[in-house]
Amino acid sequence: MNEQPTIRVSSSPHLHDKSSTSNIMWHVSLALLPATIWGIYLFGLYSLVIIVVSMATAALTEFLLGKINKECTIWDGSAVLTGLLVGLNMPPSVPIFIPIVASFFAIFVAKWTFGGLGANWANPALSGRVFVFFSFTTYMSSFTTPRTLLSAMPDTLSGATPLGFVKTAIAGGASGASNDLLAQAGYPATQLAQKLGMSLGINPYTIDSFLGNIAGSIGEVSALLLLIGGIYLLIRKIITWHIPVTYLLSSAILNWIFGGIPAGLGSFSGTFFPSMLSGGLIFGALFMATDYVTSPLSAKGKIIYGLGCGFFTFLFRSFGSMPEAVSVSILLMNILTPTIDRYIRPRKFGEKNLLKKKEAVA
Amino acid sequence: MHTVPTFRKGGVHPPDQKVFSREQEIVRLPLPGELVVSLSQHLGAPAKALKAKGDTVVRGEKIGESVGFISADVHSPVNGTIKEIKLVMLANSVQCDAYVITVDEEQPELSSEVVDWKDLPKEELLSFVKERGIVGLGGATFPAHVKFAIPRDKSVEYFVVNGVECEPYLTSDYRLMMEKGKEALEGALIAAKIIDAKKIIVGVELNKKDAIAHLKEVVAQEGWPIEIVGLKVKYPQGDEKQLLKATIGREIPSGKLPLDVGAVVSNIGTCYALFEAVVHQKALYERIISVTGEGIANPKNILAPIGTKVSDLLEFCGGLTGEVEKLVSGGPMMGFSFFDTETPVTKGSSGILALKPKKQVRQTACISCGKCVDVCPIGLMPTLMYKNITHLNYEVAMNNLSLMDCKECGSCSYVCPAHLPLVHTFKTGKKMGRKK
Numbered sequence: 001m002n003e004q005p006t007i008r009v010s011s012s013p014h015l016h017d018k019s020s021t022s023n024i025m026w027h028v029s030l031a032l033l034p035a036t037i038w039g040i041y042l043f044g045l046y047s048l049v050i051i052v053v054s055m056a057t058a059a060l061t062e063f064l065l066g067k068i069n070k071e072c073t074i075w076d077g078s079a080v081l082t083g084l085l086v087g088l089n090m091p092p093s094v095p096i097f098i099p100i101v102a103s104f105f106a107i108f109v110a111k112w113t114f115g116g117l118g119a120n121w122a123n124p125a126l127s128g129r130v131f132v133f134f135s136f137t138t139y140m141s142s143f144t145t146p147r148t149l150l151s152a153m154p155d156t157l158s159g160a161t162p163l164g165f166v167k168t169a170i171a172g173g174a175s176g177a178s179n180d181l182l183a184q185a186g187y188p189a190t191q192l193a194q195k196l197g198m199s200l201g202i203n204p205y206t207i208d209s210f211l212g213n214i215a216g217s218i219g220e221v222s223a224l225l226l227l228i229g230g231i232y233l234l235i236r237k238i239i240t241w242h243i244p245v246t247y248l249l250s251s252a253i254l255n256w257i258f259g260g261i262p263a264g265l266g267s268f269s270g271t272f273f274p275s276m277l278s279g280g281l282i283f284g285a286l287f288m289a290t291d292y293v294t295s296p297l298s299a300k301g302k303i304i305y306g307l308g309c310g311f312f313t314f315l316f317r318s319f320g321s322m323p324e325a326v327s328v329s330i331l332l333m334n335i336l337t338p339t340i341d342r343y344i345r346p347r348k349f350g351e352k353n354l355l356k357k358k359e360a361v362a
Numbered sequence: 363m364h365t366v367p368t369f370r371k372g373g374v375h376p377p378d379q380k381v382f383s384r385e386q387e388i389v390r391l392p393l394p395g396e397l398v399v400s401l402s403q404h405l406g407a408p409a410k411a412l413k414a415k416g417d418t419v420v421r422g423e424k425i426g427e428s429v430g431f432i433s434a435d436v437h438s439p440v441n442g443t444i445k446e447i448k449l450v451m452l453a454n455s456v457q458c459d460a461y462v463i464t465v466d467e468e469q470p471e472l473s474s475e476v477v478d479w480k481d482l483p484k485e486e487l488l489s490f491v492k493e494r495g496i497v498g499l500g501g502a503t504f505p506a507h508v509k510f511a512i513p514r515d516k517s518v519e520y521f522v523v524n525g526v527e528c529e530p531y532l533t534s535d536y537r538l539m540m541e542k543g544k545e546a547l548e549g550a551l552i553a554a555k556i557i558d559a560k561k562i563i564v565g566v567e568l569n570k571k572d573a574i575a576h577l578k579e580v581v582a583q584e585g586w587p588i589e590i591v592g593l594k595v596k597y598p599q600g601d602e603k604q605l606l607k608a609t610i611g612r613e614i615p616s617g618k619l620p621l622d623v624g625a626v627v628s629n630i631g632t633c634y635a636l637f638e639a640v641v642h643q644k645a646l647y648e649r650i651i652s653v654t655g656e657g658i659a660n661p662k663n664i665l666a667p668i669g670t671k672v673s674d675l676l677e678f679c680g681g682l683t684g685e686v687e688k689l690v691s692g693g694p695m696m697g698f699s700f701f702d703t704e705t706p707v708t709k710g711s712s713g714i715l716a717l718k719p720k721k722q723v724r725q726t727a728c729i730s731c732g733k734c735v736d737v738c739p740i741g742l743m744p745t746l747m748y749k750n751i752t753h754l755n756y757e758v759a760m761n762n763l764s765l766m767d768c769k770e771c772g773s774c775s776y777v778c779p780a781h782l783p784l785v786h787t788f789k790t791g792k793k794m795g796r797k798k
Contacts, residue, residue, distance in 0.1 A: 346371075
C-alpha cells in the first residue's frame with residue numbers, strides 16, 4: 001500500500017439506517033398530497049393559492065430567522081411542512097392575508113421564539129391556526145360549498161360545516177341525532193352517497209363526510225384520503241399507531257356513550273363513526289397530534305397523550321361553547337407532553353413490571 | 363403457535379452484510395516478520411512485562427503476567443526475539459506497552475498431544491484457563507478465569523454459549539461453528555464442568571441456519587447434553603443481557619451479572635479457545651479474524667497470531683480497494699475506528715472492516731421522534747440523556763436517566779433521523795460523570 005487513503009475516525013456505530021429529518025418531513029408532506037389535491041379540486045384554484053402562499057410564508061420566515069441566527073435550516077423541510085399544514089387548515093374562501101399571518105405566527109412565535117426545530121412546546125401549525133381563528137373568527141368560519149354539492153346545496157345553508165351546523169341547531173334548542181338534524185334541515189348529500197346509503201343502509205351524510213363531500217377546511221374534508229396518507233406513514237414507520245388509534249377511539253367511544261346527552265337523547269345514543277369523521281378530527285389525529293416534537297417520546301406516554309386528546313376533544317365538542325375542539329385539545333396535551341415524558345418512562349430492562357409486582361403482593 | 367425466541371424490547375435490524383466473507387474458509391496467515399504484542403489484551407489492568415529487549419521467546423511462553431483481580435496472562439505467539447518494548451495505541455484508543463517481536467524463520471511443529479480432560483478435577487481445569495490466558499473473545503475480553511470462578515454462595519443453572527454474532531459483516535464465529543463446531547462444543551462441556559452448570563444452551567441467530575444444523579448434528583452424534591437454539595435475527599442479541607432473555611427468559615437487573623440470574627455466558631470462540639487450552643495445552647495466542655467489508659479486495663476469515671499488524675492482514679487479503687472511509691476493529695455497530703494500519707490486533711479483535719464512504723447527512727436538532735426510545739433494548743431514553751449531557755447535567759443523566767446502564771450498542775444512533783452522535787455523547791458523558 002503506497003498511498004494511504006483518507007481514513008475517518010469516529011465513534012461507533014459506523015452504520016446508519018437511511019432516515020433523516022428532511023426525509024421524514026418530505027414523507028409527511030407526500031402523505032398529505034392526496035388530501036391536498038382533493039381539496040383543490042373541491043374548492044377551486046384559490047385553495048392552491050392559499051396553500052402555496054402559506055408554504056412560501058413559512059419558508060421565507062424560517063429563512064430570514066435563520067439569517068439572523070447565521071444558520072440555514074430551511075433544507076430540513078420542517079418549515080415547508082408547517083406551511084402546508086397551515087394552508088390545509090384554512091377555509092377555502094379565506095382572505096389571503098390570513099394564511100400569511102398564520103404561517104408567520106407558526107414559524108416565528110410558536111417555533112423560533114422557543115429555539116427553532118425541536119425546541120417548541122406547541123405544534124406550530126396548530127398554534128398558527130388557533131391564533132388566526134380567534135383573531136379573525138368570521139373569516140375563519142365561513143366555508144365554501146364544495147364542488148360536488150353545488151347542485152344540491154340550498155343557498156341558505158352555504159357556509160356551514162355539518163358539525164358546526166348541528167352544533168348551532170342544538171344550541172338553538174333542537175334535539176335529535178346529528179344526522180337526523182341534518183336531514184330535517186335539508187342539508188344536502190351527493191347522489192352517490194344517497195345511492196350508497198340506500199343500498200348499504202348507512203346514513204348518506206356519513207358516507208359524504210368519509211369520502212370528503214362536505215364543507216370544511218381545504219385539507220380536512222376527506223377522511224378517506226387522510227387515512228390513506230396516515231396508513232402510508234404507518235407503513236413507512238414514520239408514525240406509530242399509538243396516538244391516532246387511542247385518540248380516535250377514545251373520542252368516538254366517549255361520544256357514543258355521552259355524546260347524545262346535550263341533544264337530549266340520554267347516554268349510549270351518540271354516534272360512533274360519524275363523530276370520528278366530522279370536523280378536523282382525522283386530520284388532527286393523524287397529522288397534528290403525531291407531531292414528533294410536541295408529543296411524548298415513549299409508547300406508553302403516547303397512549304396517555306392520545307387518550308387525553310380524545311377526552312378533551314369529546315368534552316369541548318359536546319359540552320364546550322367554542323369551536324376548534326380538536327386544535328385546542330391537541331394544544332392542551334402539547335402542554336402536558338414534557339410532564340408525561342418526565343413521569344412515564346419505558347420499563348427498564350430487568351426491572352419488575354409494576355402490575356406483576358402488585359399481583360405478587362395480592 | 364410456535365414463536366422463534368428473541369429478546370422483546372427494542373432492537374434494530376441493520377443490513378446483514380456477511381456475504382463478503384461468509385463462504386471463505388478459515389485460512390492460517392503466513393507468519394509475518396514482526397509482531398506487536400500488546401500487554402493490554404484484556405479488560406482490566408495491563409499485564410506486567412516478563413521479558414526485556416533482546417530476550418528470546420518461544421511459542422506459548424508467558425511473556426506478560428496478570429496483575430490485579432481482573433487481568434490475564436499474555437503469551438508469545440511465536441519463537442522469536444524481542445526487538446523492543448514500545449508504547450502503542452490500540453484500535454480502541456488504549457495506549458499501552460507492547461513487545462515488538464522479530465519472528466524466527468524456523469518455527470516448531472505444533473504438538474499433536476491430546477489431553478483427556480474428563481477425569482481432571484475442575485480446579486485443575488480452571489488453572490489451565492488462567493495459565494493459558496483465556497479471555498472472552500466476543501470483544502469484551504473479560505478474563506475467563508475470573509468469570510468461571512463461581513463464588514461459593516452462587517450456583518449456575520445455565521451455561522449459555524453465544525453463537526449469535528449479531529454484528530453485521532463479521533463471520534469469524536460462523537466459520538468457527540462450521541469448521542470447528544465439534545471442538546467448540548467440547549470446550550463448552552469443559553466450561554460447564556468448571557462452573558458446574560446444569561444445562562448448556564447454544565444460541566445462534568437464524569441467519570446461520572447451516573451452522574445450527576451442523577451443531578445439532580454434532581450434538582446428536584456425540585450424545586452431548588447441549589441444546590442448540592435458533593434465535594430470530596435482531597441486533598443486539600449478542601449482548602449477554604439480550605441473549606439470556608432470548609434463551610432462558612430471564613432479565614438481568616441493572617448493575618447485576620448473569621450469575622445473579624443463575625447463568626454464565628461465553629462466546630463460542632472462547633469455548634474453542636478453552637478446548638485448545640485444555641485438550642491441546644495451547645495458550646491463547648491466535649484467533650480467527652474476519653477481514654471484510656466493501657473496501658477489502660479479497661475478504662477472508664484468517665487465523666492470525668495476536669499482535670499481527672493490520673497492514674499484514676490487509677496485504678494478505680489483497681489490500682484495500684475502491685474508496686475506503688473507515689477502518690474498524692470489531693463490528694460496525696460497536697467496533698472502534700482507527701486510522702493507523704500498523705495497529706496490532708489483540709485477543710478481542712473479531713474483525714477488521716474496511717467500510718466505504720457513508721452518505722453524509724447533515725445533523726439537525728433533535729425532533730423528539732422517540733425512535734431511540736423505541737429501539738433501546740435497555741428501556742432508556744437516549745434523547746433525554748443526550749440533551750442532559752450536552753447541557754452538562756451529568757448527574758441527571760446518570761442518576762435519573764440511568765446513563766450507566768447504557769451498553770453503547772448503537773441502536774439509538776443507528777436510527778436517529780437527526781443523526782445525533784448519541785453513543786459518542788454517552789461515552790463522553792460517562793467519563794465526565796465519573797470524574798465528578
